[in-house]
Amino acid sequence: MSDFARQQSEFQRAILTDDGSILSEILDSPRETRDTLFGVYRHAYGSRLVEAVRNDHELLHRFLGDEMFDDMGHAYVKARPSEHPNLRWFSQGLPEFLRSTEPYSSHPVLADLAALEKALNDAFDAGEGDVLALEAMAGFAPEMWNELVFRPHPSAARIDLTTNAVAIWMALKNDETPPDVETLAEPARVLTWRQDTTPMFRELPAEEAMMWDEASGGIPFGVLCEMLATYDDPDNAAARGAGYLHGWITAGLLTAASIRE
Template sequence: MSDFARQQADFQRGILTGDDTVLAEILDSPREKRETLYGVYRYAYGSRLVEALRNDHELLHSYLGDETFDEMGHAYVKARPSEHPNLRWFSQGLPEFLRSAEPYCNHPVLADLAALEKALNDAFDAAEGELLDLTAMAAFAPEQWNDLTFRPHPSAARLDLSTNASAVWMALKNNETPPDAATLEEPARILVWRQDTTPMFRELPAEEAMMWDEAANGIPFGVLCEMLATYDDPDGAAARGAGYLHGWITSATLTAVSTSVLR
Protein backbone atom coordinates (compact mmCIF):
# COMPACT_ATOMS: atom_id res chain seq x y z
CA MET A 1 0.00 0.00 0.00
CA SER A 2 1.35 3.45 -0.93
CA ASP A 3 1.78 6.05 1.78
CA PHE A 4 -1.05 8.11 0.25
CA ALA A 5 -3.39 5.09 0.21
CA ARG A 6 -2.52 4.39 3.84
CA GLN A 7 -3.32 7.99 4.76
CA GLN A 8 -6.64 7.74 2.94
CA ALA A 9 -7.45 4.52 4.81
CA ASP A 10 -6.52 6.11 8.15
CA PHE A 11 -8.61 9.17 7.31
CA GLN A 12 -11.63 7.06 6.45
CA ARG A 13 -11.23 4.81 9.48
CA GLY A 14 -11.05 7.86 11.71
CA ILE A 15 -14.33 9.17 10.34
CA LEU A 16 -16.10 5.83 10.55
CA THR A 17 -14.78 4.51 13.86
CA GLY A 18 -13.40 7.51 15.78
CA ASP A 19 -9.79 6.25 15.51
CA ASP A 20 -7.54 9.33 15.91
CA THR A 21 -4.39 7.80 14.39
CA VAL A 22 -4.59 10.08 11.36
CA LEU A 23 -4.37 13.19 13.54
CA ALA A 24 -0.62 12.66 13.76
CA GLU A 25 -0.41 13.50 10.04
CA ILE A 26 -2.69 16.55 10.06
CA LEU A 27 -1.25 20.00 10.76
CA ASP A 28 -2.87 22.65 12.90
CA SER A 29 -3.98 25.73 11.00
CA PRO A 30 -3.18 29.26 12.16
CA ARG A 31 -6.73 29.46 13.61
CA GLU A 32 -7.77 25.95 14.57
CA LYS A 33 -6.36 22.81 16.08
CA ARG A 34 -6.21 19.66 13.98
CA GLU A 35 -8.87 18.00 16.14
CA THR A 36 -11.32 20.75 15.21
CA LEU A 37 -10.40 20.64 11.53
CA TYR A 38 -10.79 16.89 11.35
CA GLY A 39 -13.99 17.09 13.37
CA VAL A 40 -15.59 19.06 10.54
CA TYR A 41 -15.26 16.02 8.28
CA ARG A 42 -16.57 13.68 10.97
CA TYR A 43 -19.59 15.86 11.57
CA ALA A 44 -20.25 16.40 7.85
CA TYR A 45 -20.17 12.67 7.16
CA GLY A 46 -22.72 11.85 9.85
CA SER A 47 -24.89 14.83 8.98
CA ARG A 48 -25.03 13.84 5.33
CA LEU A 49 -26.19 10.36 6.25
CA VAL A 50 -28.84 11.77 8.61
CA GLU A 51 -29.99 14.02 5.76
CA ALA A 52 -30.40 10.91 3.60
CA LEU A 53 -32.54 9.38 6.35
CA ARG A 54 -34.68 12.51 6.39
CA ASN A 55 -35.20 12.25 2.64
CA ASP A 56 -36.25 8.60 2.85
CA HIS A 57 -38.41 9.01 5.96
CA GLU A 58 -40.06 12.39 5.68
CA LEU A 59 -43.11 11.47 7.73
CA LEU A 60 -41.12 9.77 10.47
CA HIS A 61 -39.09 12.98 10.62
CA SER A 62 -42.29 15.00 10.85
CA TYR A 63 -43.58 12.71 13.60
CA LEU A 64 -40.43 12.91 15.72
CA GLY A 65 -39.43 16.52 15.05
CA ASP A 66 -35.99 17.83 14.07
CA GLU A 67 -34.11 17.30 17.32
CA THR A 68 -35.36 13.81 18.15
CA PHE A 69 -35.06 12.61 14.57
CA ASP A 70 -31.48 13.85 14.27
CA GLU A 71 -30.58 12.23 17.59
CA MET A 72 -32.06 8.98 16.36
CA GLY A 73 -30.36 9.39 12.99
CA HIS A 74 -26.90 9.82 14.48
CA ALA A 75 -27.47 6.78 16.70
CA TYR A 76 -28.37 4.80 13.57
CA VAL A 77 -25.27 6.08 11.74
CA LYS A 78 -23.11 4.89 14.62
CA ALA A 79 -24.83 1.51 14.89
CA ARG A 80 -25.19 0.83 11.14
CA PRO A 81 -22.29 2.40 9.20
CA SER A 82 -22.97 2.84 5.50
CA GLU A 83 -21.83 -0.15 3.44
CA HIS A 84 -23.08 0.93 0.01
CA PRO A 85 -21.89 3.77 -2.23
CA ASN A 86 -25.49 4.63 -3.10
CA LEU A 87 -27.20 6.58 -0.28
CA ARG A 88 -30.56 5.19 -1.43
CA TRP A 89 -29.79 1.97 0.44
CA PHE A 90 -28.46 3.44 3.66
CA SER A 91 -31.85 3.59 5.38
CA GLN A 92 -32.82 -0.02 4.61
CA GLY A 93 -32.00 -1.19 8.12
CA LEU A 94 -33.83 1.61 9.94
CA PRO A 95 -37.03 -0.33 10.79
CA GLU A 96 -35.03 -3.14 12.37
CA PHE A 97 -32.84 -0.65 14.26
CA LEU A 98 -35.92 1.03 15.69
CA ARG A 99 -37.36 -2.35 16.69
CA SER A 100 -34.24 -3.38 18.60
CA ALA A 101 -32.42 -0.29 19.91
CA GLU A 102 -33.20 1.57 23.12
CA PRO A 103 -35.12 3.80 23.64
CA TYR A 104 -36.86 3.52 20.27
CA CYS A 105 -37.92 -0.11 20.71
CA ASN A 106 -40.12 1.07 23.57
CA HIS A 107 -42.24 2.91 20.98
CA PRO A 108 -43.13 0.28 18.33
CA VAL A 109 -45.04 2.78 16.23
CA LEU A 110 -41.66 4.21 15.17
CA ALA A 111 -40.46 0.94 13.64
CA ASP A 112 -43.83 0.40 11.98
CA LEU A 113 -43.86 3.89 10.53
CA ALA A 114 -40.32 3.42 9.21
CA ALA A 115 -41.26 0.01 7.76
CA LEU A 116 -44.25 1.48 5.94
CA GLU A 117 -42.18 4.32 4.48
CA LYS A 118 -39.45 1.86 3.47
CA ALA A 119 -42.00 -0.34 1.70
CA LEU A 120 -43.40 2.66 -0.19
CA ASN A 121 -39.89 3.75 -1.19
CA ASP A 122 -39.09 0.23 -2.36
CA ALA A 123 -42.31 0.10 -4.36
CA PHE A 124 -41.40 3.33 -6.12
CA ASP A 125 -37.96 1.98 -7.08
CA ALA A 126 -39.10 -1.53 -7.98
CA ALA A 127 -38.59 -2.93 -11.45
CA GLU A 128 -41.17 -2.53 -14.17
CA GLY A 129 -43.44 -5.44 -14.99
CA GLU A 130 -46.20 -6.36 -17.37
CA LEU A 131 -49.65 -5.81 -15.88
CA LEU A 132 -52.22 -8.58 -15.87
CA ASP A 133 -55.59 -7.39 -17.15
CA LEU A 134 -59.10 -8.80 -17.15
CA THR A 135 -58.91 -9.57 -20.87
CA ALA A 136 -56.15 -12.10 -20.23
CA MET A 137 -58.30 -13.81 -17.60
CA ALA A 138 -61.19 -14.17 -20.06
CA ALA A 139 -58.96 -16.35 -22.26
CA PHE A 140 -59.05 -19.21 -19.74
CA ALA A 141 -61.85 -21.76 -19.90
CA PRO A 142 -63.79 -22.37 -16.65
CA GLU A 143 -62.24 -25.83 -16.22
CA GLN A 144 -58.76 -24.24 -16.17
CA TRP A 145 -59.40 -21.83 -13.31
CA ASN A 146 -58.59 -24.28 -10.54
CA ASP A 147 -55.04 -24.52 -11.92
CA LEU A 148 -54.40 -20.81 -12.37
CA THR A 149 -51.42 -19.35 -10.53
CA PHE A 150 -50.48 -15.69 -10.28
CA ARG A 151 -47.30 -13.66 -10.09
CA PRO A 152 -47.25 -10.42 -8.07
CA HIS A 153 -45.97 -7.25 -9.68
CA PRO A 154 -42.33 -6.54 -8.69
CA SER A 155 -43.49 -3.53 -6.68
CA ALA A 156 -46.04 -5.47 -4.61
CA ALA A 157 -45.14 -6.42 -1.05
CA ARG A 158 -46.92 -7.36 2.15
CA LEU A 159 -46.12 -6.28 5.69
CA ASP A 160 -47.80 -6.60 9.06
CA LEU A 161 -47.92 -3.65 11.45
CA SER A 162 -48.48 -4.14 15.17
CA THR A 163 -49.56 -0.52 15.69
CA ASN A 164 -51.81 2.11 14.11
CA ALA A 165 -48.85 3.41 12.09
CA SER A 166 -50.89 3.50 8.88
CA ALA A 167 -53.37 5.92 10.50
CA VAL A 168 -50.45 7.99 11.79
CA TRP A 169 -48.95 8.00 8.26
CA MET A 170 -52.22 9.13 6.68
CA ALA A 171 -52.66 11.97 9.16
CA LEU A 172 -49.10 13.19 8.67
CA LYS A 173 -49.46 12.93 4.89
CA ASN A 174 -52.56 15.13 5.07
CA ASN A 175 -50.88 17.61 7.43
CA GLU A 176 -53.26 16.62 10.21
CA THR A 177 -52.55 15.92 13.85
CA PRO A 178 -51.77 12.19 14.07
CA PRO A 179 -53.69 9.97 16.49
CA ASP A 180 -52.01 8.75 19.63
CA ALA A 181 -49.87 5.69 18.99
CA ALA A 182 -51.67 2.47 19.85
CA THR A 183 -50.86 -1.22 19.74
CA LEU A 184 -53.45 -3.21 17.80
CA GLU A 185 -55.17 -6.35 19.05
CA GLU A 186 -54.43 -7.95 15.68
CA PRO A 187 -51.74 -6.87 13.21
CA ALA A 188 -52.75 -4.56 10.39
CA ARG A 189 -52.15 -6.53 7.19
CA ILE A 190 -50.82 -4.06 4.62
CA LEU A 191 -50.37 -4.50 0.89
CA VAL A 192 -47.98 -2.02 -0.77
CA TRP A 193 -47.58 -1.59 -4.52
CA ARG A 194 -46.99 0.98 -7.25
CA GLN A 195 -49.86 2.04 -9.48
CA ASP A 196 -48.53 3.86 -12.52
CA THR A 197 -45.77 5.88 -10.81
CA THR A 198 -47.43 6.30 -7.42
CA PRO A 199 -46.67 4.05 -4.43
CA MET A 200 -49.91 2.90 -2.78
CA PHE A 201 -50.97 0.88 0.22
CA ARG A 202 -54.15 -0.47 1.74
CA GLU A 203 -55.08 -2.66 4.67
CA LEU A 204 -56.36 -6.13 3.82
CA PRO A 205 -58.89 -8.16 5.78
CA ALA A 206 -57.37 -11.30 7.30
CA GLU A 207 -58.93 -13.59 4.70
CA GLU A 208 -57.66 -11.59 1.72
CA ALA A 209 -54.20 -11.25 3.27
CA MET A 210 -54.01 -15.03 3.64
CA MET A 211 -55.09 -15.51 0.02
CA TRP A 212 -52.53 -12.96 -1.21
CA ASP A 213 -49.69 -14.55 0.74
CA GLU A 214 -50.51 -18.03 -0.55
CA ALA A 215 -51.08 -16.82 -4.12
CA ALA A 216 -47.71 -15.06 -4.03
CA ASN A 217 -46.19 -18.44 -3.13
CA GLY A 218 -47.67 -20.04 -6.25
CA ILE A 219 -50.68 -21.78 -4.74
CA PRO A 220 -53.28 -22.35 -7.52
CA PHE A 221 -56.68 -20.70 -7.46
CA GLY A 222 -58.63 -23.88 -6.70
CA VAL A 223 -56.59 -24.54 -3.55
CA LEU A 224 -56.89 -20.89 -2.57
CA CYS A 225 -60.68 -21.20 -2.68
CA GLU A 226 -60.50 -24.32 -0.52
CA MET A 227 -58.49 -22.33 2.01
CA LEU A 228 -61.01 -19.48 1.88
CA ALA A 229 -63.73 -21.97 2.72
CA THR A 230 -62.13 -22.44 6.14
CA TYR A 231 -62.49 -18.71 6.89
CA ASP A 232 -66.16 -18.14 6.16
CA ASP A 233 -69.15 -19.47 4.24
CA PRO A 234 -67.76 -22.41 2.21
CA ASP A 235 -70.42 -22.00 -0.48
CA GLY A 236 -69.27 -18.45 -1.18
CA ALA A 237 -65.54 -19.15 -1.13
CA ALA A 238 -65.09 -19.20 -4.91
CA ALA A 239 -67.02 -15.96 -5.31
CA ARG A 240 -64.99 -14.27 -2.59
CA GLY A 241 -61.78 -15.51 -4.17
CA ALA A 242 -62.85 -14.18 -7.57
CA GLY A 243 -63.71 -10.84 -5.96
CA TYR A 244 -60.28 -10.53 -4.34
CA LEU A 245 -58.63 -11.51 -7.62
CA HIS A 246 -60.65 -8.91 -9.54
CA GLY A 247 -59.49 -6.24 -7.09
CA TRP A 248 -55.84 -7.23 -7.44
CA ILE A 249 -56.01 -7.11 -11.22
CA THR A 250 -57.80 -3.76 -11.45
CA SER A 251 -55.39 -2.17 -8.96
CA ALA A 252 -52.34 -3.36 -10.95
CA THR A 253 -50.79 -5.67 -8.36
CA LEU A 254 -50.36 -8.75 -10.60
CA THR A 255 -48.08 -9.22 -13.56
CA ALA A 256 -48.80 -12.72 -14.90
CA VAL A 257 -51.12 -15.71 -14.80
CA SER A 258 -50.36 -19.27 -15.87
CA THR A 259 -51.73 -22.81 -15.47
CA SER A 260 -50.12 -26.08 -14.49
CA VAL A 261 -50.73 -27.25 -18.06
CA LEU A 262 -48.69 -24.35 -19.43
CA ARG A 263 -45.93 -24.95 -16.87
Protein backbone atom coordinates in the same frame (compact mmCIF):
# COMPACT_ATOMS: atom_id res chain seq x y z
CA MET B 1 0.41 2.53 -2.60
CA SER B 2 1.81 6.07 -2.37
CA ASP B 3 2.03 7.77 1.01
CA PHE B 4 -0.69 10.23 -0.05
CA ALA B 5 -3.03 7.43 -1.11
CA ARG B 6 -2.36 5.65 2.17
CA GLN B 7 -3.20 8.81 4.10
CA GLN B 8 -6.43 9.21 2.13
CA SER B 9 -7.40 5.63 2.88
CA GLU B 10 -6.58 5.99 6.56
CA PHE B 11 -8.47 9.28 6.76
CA GLN B 12 -11.54 7.68 5.23
CA ARG B 13 -11.31 4.71 7.60
CA ALA B 14 -10.95 7.05 10.57
CA ILE B 15 -14.13 8.92 9.61
CA LEU B 16 -16.05 5.69 9.06
CA THR B 17 -14.89 4.06 12.29
CA ASP B 18 -14.43 7.13 14.51
CA ASP B 19 -10.78 6.16 15.03
CA GLY B 20 -8.71 9.04 16.37
CA SER B 21 -5.33 7.50 15.56
CA ILE B 22 -5.28 9.46 12.28
CA LEU B 23 -4.76 12.64 14.33
CA SER B 24 -1.05 11.90 14.50
CA GLU B 25 -0.88 12.60 10.75
CA ILE B 26 -2.90 15.82 10.80
CA LEU B 27 -1.36 19.21 11.54
CA ASP B 28 -2.94 21.90 13.66
CA SER B 29 -3.88 25.01 11.71
CA PRO B 30 -3.09 28.55 12.89
CA ARG B 31 -6.69 28.86 14.11
CA GLU B 32 -7.91 25.37 15.03
CA THR B 33 -6.56 22.19 16.56
CA ARG B 34 -6.35 18.96 14.61
CA ASP B 35 -9.13 17.51 16.80
CA THR B 36 -11.48 20.30 15.73
CA LEU B 37 -10.51 20.04 12.08
CA PHE B 38 -11.02 16.29 12.00
CA GLY B 39 -14.28 16.68 13.89
CA VAL B 40 -15.63 18.92 11.13
CA TYR B 41 -15.17 16.15 8.56
CA ARG B 42 -16.52 13.49 10.90
CA HIS B 43 -19.62 15.53 11.78
CA ALA B 44 -20.25 16.45 8.13
CA TYR B 45 -20.12 12.77 7.13
CA GLY B 46 -22.56 11.73 9.85
CA SER B 47 -24.88 14.65 9.14
CA ARG B 48 -25.00 13.76 5.44
CA LEU B 49 -26.06 10.22 6.31
CA VAL B 50 -28.72 11.50 8.71
CA GLU B 51 -29.97 13.76 5.92
CA ALA B 52 -30.28 10.72 3.65
CA VAL B 53 -32.34 8.92 6.32
CA ARG B 54 -34.51 12.03 6.69
CA ASN B 55 -35.13 12.19 2.96
CA ASP B 56 -36.29 8.57 2.95
CA HIS B 57 -38.45 8.98 6.07
CA GLU B 58 -40.09 12.37 5.78
CA LEU B 59 -43.15 11.49 7.85
CA LEU B 60 -41.20 9.74 10.61
CA HIS B 61 -39.16 12.97 10.79
CA ARG B 62 -42.36 14.98 11.03
CA PHE B 63 -43.66 12.66 13.76
CA LEU B 64 -40.48 12.87 15.88
CA GLY B 65 -39.49 16.47 15.23
CA ASP B 66 -36.04 17.77 14.31
CA GLU B 67 -34.16 17.14 17.55
CA MET B 68 -35.46 13.65 18.29
CA PHE B 69 -35.08 12.57 14.68
CA ASP B 70 -31.50 13.82 14.48
CA ASP B 71 -30.61 12.03 17.73
CA MET B 72 -32.14 8.84 16.36
CA GLY B 73 -30.44 9.33 13.00
CA HIS B 74 -26.98 9.72 14.51
CA ALA B 75 -27.56 6.65 16.70
CA TYR B 76 -28.46 4.72 13.53
CA VAL B 77 -25.38 6.01 11.70
CA LYS B 78 -23.16 4.89 14.57
CA ALA B 79 -24.81 1.46 14.83
CA ARG B 80 -25.11 0.77 11.10
CA PRO B 81 -22.14 2.20 9.17
CA SER B 82 -22.79 2.77 5.49
CA GLU B 83 -21.73 -0.16 3.30
CA HIS B 84 -23.15 0.94 -0.06
CA PRO B 85 -21.98 3.75 -2.36
CA ASN B 86 -25.60 4.70 -3.13
CA LEU B 87 -27.19 6.66 -0.25
CA ARG B 88 -30.61 5.43 -1.35
CA TRP B 89 -29.92 2.11 0.37
CA PHE B 90 -28.43 3.44 3.59
CA SER B 91 -31.74 3.61 5.48
CA GLN B 92 -32.85 0.08 4.53
CA GLY B 93 -32.05 -1.22 8.01
CA LEU B 94 -33.87 1.55 9.89
CA PRO B 95 -37.09 -0.37 10.71
CA GLU B 96 -35.11 -3.26 12.22
CA PHE B 97 -32.86 -0.84 14.11
CA LEU B 98 -35.88 0.89 15.64
CA ARG B 99 -37.49 -2.45 16.42
CA SER B 100 -34.46 -3.84 18.23
CA THR B 101 -32.66 -0.88 19.81
CA GLU B 102 -33.58 0.93 23.02
CA PRO B 103 -35.10 3.41 23.65
CA TYR B 104 -36.79 3.20 20.24
CA SER B 105 -37.89 -0.42 20.61
CA SER B 106 -40.10 0.68 23.52
CA HIS B 107 -42.15 2.65 20.99
CA PRO B 108 -43.14 0.17 18.22
CA VAL B 109 -44.93 2.89 16.25
CA LEU B 110 -41.51 4.22 15.19
CA ALA B 111 -40.48 0.94 13.57
CA ASP B 112 -43.95 0.67 11.99
CA LEU B 113 -43.78 4.15 10.46
CA ALA B 114 -40.28 3.45 9.18
CA ALA B 115 -41.39 0.10 7.74
CA LEU B 116 -44.32 1.69 5.91
CA GLU B 117 -42.17 4.45 4.44
CA LYS B 118 -39.49 1.93 3.47
CA ALA B 119 -42.06 -0.26 1.73
CA LEU B 120 -43.38 2.70 -0.27
CA ASN B 121 -39.84 3.77 -1.21
CA ASP B 122 -39.05 0.21 -2.28
CA ALA B 123 -42.24 0.07 -4.34
CA PHE B 124 -41.22 3.23 -6.17
CA ASP B 125 -37.76 1.86 -6.95
CA ALA B 126 -38.84 -1.68 -7.80
CA GLY B 127 -38.26 -3.16 -11.24
CA GLU B 128 -40.70 -2.91 -14.10
CA GLY B 129 -43.16 -5.67 -14.87
CA ASP B 130 -46.02 -6.41 -17.21
CA VAL B 131 -49.49 -5.73 -15.82
CA LEU B 132 -52.04 -8.51 -16.14
CA ALA B 133 -55.21 -7.32 -17.91
CA LEU B 134 -58.70 -8.51 -17.04
CA GLU B 135 -59.20 -9.44 -20.69
CA ALA B 136 -56.43 -12.01 -20.40
CA MET B 137 -58.44 -13.98 -17.85
CA ALA B 138 -61.11 -14.67 -20.46
CA GLY B 139 -58.62 -16.90 -22.23
CA PHE B 140 -58.84 -19.51 -19.47
CA ALA B 141 -61.73 -21.97 -19.65
CA PRO B 142 -63.73 -22.35 -16.39
CA GLU B 143 -62.41 -25.88 -15.83
CA MET B 144 -58.84 -24.51 -15.88
CA TRP B 145 -59.28 -21.95 -13.11
CA ASN B 146 -58.52 -24.34 -10.26
CA GLU B 147 -54.99 -24.73 -11.64
CA LEU B 148 -54.31 -21.04 -12.21
CA VAL B 149 -51.27 -19.55 -10.47
CA PHE B 150 -50.39 -15.86 -10.34
CA ARG B 151 -47.20 -13.80 -10.43
CA PRO B 152 -47.14 -10.63 -8.29
CA HIS B 153 -45.83 -7.38 -9.70
CA PRO B 154 -42.17 -6.77 -8.70
CA SER B 155 -43.23 -3.73 -6.67
CA ALA B 156 -45.78 -5.60 -4.52
CA ALA B 157 -44.91 -6.43 -0.93
CA ARG B 158 -46.73 -7.21 2.31
CA ILE B 159 -45.92 -5.91 5.79
CA ASP B 160 -47.60 -6.33 9.17
CA LEU B 161 -47.86 -3.40 11.58
CA THR B 162 -48.62 -3.75 15.29
CA THR B 163 -49.75 -0.14 15.84
CA ASN B 164 -52.08 2.39 14.22
CA ALA B 165 -49.15 3.66 12.15
CA VAL B 166 -51.34 3.77 9.02
CA ALA B 167 -53.73 6.27 10.61
CA ILE B 168 -50.79 8.31 11.90
CA TRP B 169 -49.11 8.21 8.47
CA MET B 170 -52.31 9.40 6.78
CA ALA B 171 -52.75 12.28 9.23
CA LEU B 172 -49.15 13.39 8.82
CA LYS B 173 -49.41 13.13 5.04
CA ASN B 174 -52.47 15.40 5.11
CA ASP B 175 -50.82 17.89 7.51
CA GLU B 176 -53.30 16.94 10.23
CA THR B 177 -52.72 16.23 13.91
CA PRO B 178 -52.02 12.49 14.19
CA PRO B 179 -54.12 10.37 16.55
CA ASP B 180 -52.69 9.02 19.76
CA VAL B 181 -50.56 5.91 19.33
CA GLU B 182 -52.44 2.66 19.81
CA THR B 183 -51.33 -0.96 19.90
CA LEU B 184 -53.66 -3.01 17.72
CA ALA B 185 -55.44 -6.11 18.95
CA GLU B 186 -54.19 -7.86 15.81
CA PRO B 187 -51.66 -6.67 13.23
CA ALA B 188 -52.66 -4.40 10.37
CA ARG B 189 -51.97 -6.31 7.17
CA VAL B 190 -50.68 -3.81 4.62
CA LEU B 191 -50.02 -4.36 0.93
CA THR B 192 -47.75 -1.90 -0.88
CA TRP B 193 -47.15 -1.61 -4.61
CA ARG B 194 -46.58 0.86 -7.45
CA GLN B 195 -49.46 1.74 -9.75
CA ASP B 196 -48.05 3.40 -12.86
CA THR B 197 -45.43 5.61 -11.16
CA THR B 198 -47.20 6.14 -7.84
CA PRO B 199 -46.46 4.08 -4.70
CA MET B 200 -49.71 2.81 -3.18
CA PHE B 201 -50.81 0.92 -0.09
CA ARG B 202 -53.96 -0.41 1.50
CA GLU B 203 -54.88 -2.48 4.50
CA LEU B 204 -56.18 -5.96 3.76
CA PRO B 205 -58.74 -7.95 5.73
CA ALA B 206 -57.26 -11.08 7.27
CA GLU B 207 -58.84 -13.35 4.67
CA GLU B 208 -57.54 -11.41 1.68
CA ALA B 209 -54.08 -11.08 3.26
CA MET B 210 -53.94 -14.86 3.67
CA MET B 211 -54.99 -15.37 0.05
CA TRP B 212 -52.42 -12.85 -1.20
CA ASP B 213 -49.60 -14.41 0.80
CA GLU B 214 -50.44 -17.91 -0.43
CA ALA B 215 -51.02 -16.80 -4.03
CA SER B 216 -47.66 -15.02 -4.00
CA GLY B 217 -46.10 -18.32 -3.03
CA GLY B 218 -47.54 -20.08 -6.09
CA ILE B 219 -50.62 -21.74 -4.55
CA PRO B 220 -53.22 -22.35 -7.31
CA PHE B 221 -56.65 -20.72 -7.29
CA GLY B 222 -58.53 -23.91 -6.45
CA VAL B 223 -56.50 -24.47 -3.29
CA LEU B 224 -56.83 -20.78 -2.41
CA CYS B 225 -60.61 -21.13 -2.52
CA GLU B 226 -60.41 -24.17 -0.23
CA MET B 227 -58.45 -22.04 2.21
CA LEU B 228 -61.02 -19.25 1.98
CA ALA B 229 -63.73 -21.75 2.89
CA THR B 230 -62.15 -22.07 6.33
CA TYR B 231 -62.50 -18.32 6.96
CA ASP B 232 -66.17 -17.77 6.19
CA ASP B 233 -69.14 -19.28 4.37
CA PRO B 234 -67.67 -22.13 2.29
CA ASP B 235 -70.51 -21.89 -0.23
CA ASN B 236 -69.32 -18.55 -1.61
CA ALA B 237 -65.57 -19.03 -1.09
CA ALA B 238 -64.94 -19.14 -4.84
CA ALA B 239 -66.91 -15.93 -5.36
CA ARG B 240 -64.91 -14.18 -2.63
CA GLY B 241 -61.69 -15.44 -4.17
CA ALA B 242 -62.73 -14.16 -7.58
CA GLY B 243 -63.58 -10.79 -6.04
CA TYR B 244 -60.16 -10.46 -4.45
CA LEU B 245 -58.52 -11.52 -7.70
CA HIS B 246 -60.51 -8.93 -9.66
CA GLY B 247 -59.32 -6.21 -7.28
CA TRP B 248 -55.70 -7.25 -7.62
CA ILE B 249 -55.84 -7.21 -11.40
CA THR B 250 -57.54 -3.81 -11.64
CA ALA B 251 -54.98 -2.35 -9.20
CA GLY B 252 -52.08 -3.63 -11.31
CA LEU B 253 -50.83 -6.01 -8.64
CA LEU B 254 -50.26 -9.00 -10.92
CA THR B 255 -48.05 -9.49 -13.94
CA ALA B 256 -49.25 -12.89 -15.15
CA ALA B 257 -51.60 -15.82 -14.70
CA SER B 258 -50.78 -19.29 -15.96
CA ILE B 259 -51.69 -22.95 -15.56
CA ARG B 260 -49.71 -24.68 -12.86
CA GLU B 261 -47.12 -26.98 -14.36
